[in-house]
Amino acid sequence: MVANKHVLILGCGRSGTSIFGELFQHLPSYSYFSEPPLVEVLEQDSPQPIAVKVPRESEGFPPDEGLSFPLSVLIEKLPSLQIFWQVRHPLDTICSLKVGIARNWGHHPRPLDWQQWLDRPLIEQCAHHWDYINTVGFSQVSSCSVVTRFEDMLADALRFAHSVSQQIHLDISSNQKYLQQWANRVQNKNNEQFDEATTSRAYSTQDHSVKVGRWQENMSKEEMERVLPIIQQTAQQFGYDLPLIS
Structure with a gap:
């Protein structure tokens, strides 16, 4: 029997990394850590595989640009590691x-030039953050990661969970009830089944009715004109179509 792989979930904030990570809270065969300091991961001596969402900076471990940690150090600790890069429509x-x-550019890692963007409109700062993480950050793991999409997760959460399970050698049949429990939480609209990821709740707003395509409710034409030049090339590389401004 092939052992289950360790898991690392990365991606830009607000792209579904939190709810994706909490899939592993439902699996009894995994220990799950959400945004732990890197040193906490390195000190783990768990007898079972671990899943980690976006490790945070730790003193003495200079991060790779675009990440919050040095990738080589984590791979050395967890040689059997499956990396997932979660992406969402920009x-x-x-x-x-x-x-x-x-909130003082509260999402990490910050772009190296983040302070130079502070006099720009907030919407442009957000666009720059998305682009930086999905270019500079993604470049660090592009050759050794599987790209997963927020939209696929919400379209069919159980199918998404099954696909992830195959990647990490998790037996689907014996874990089906746990995968289903997680899938029931993942909803495009808030309803009685929806249970938001714990670490996402502080950033939630009630100004939209759907999660996929919310920009159509929240973004003005002027704002779109500001952000499209910043994100266009990277969006295309991830297969996202952007609207035309007329």
């Missing part, structure tokens, strides 16, 4: 990033 992500970016 316009939806930008709308969702506004709360955190407005």
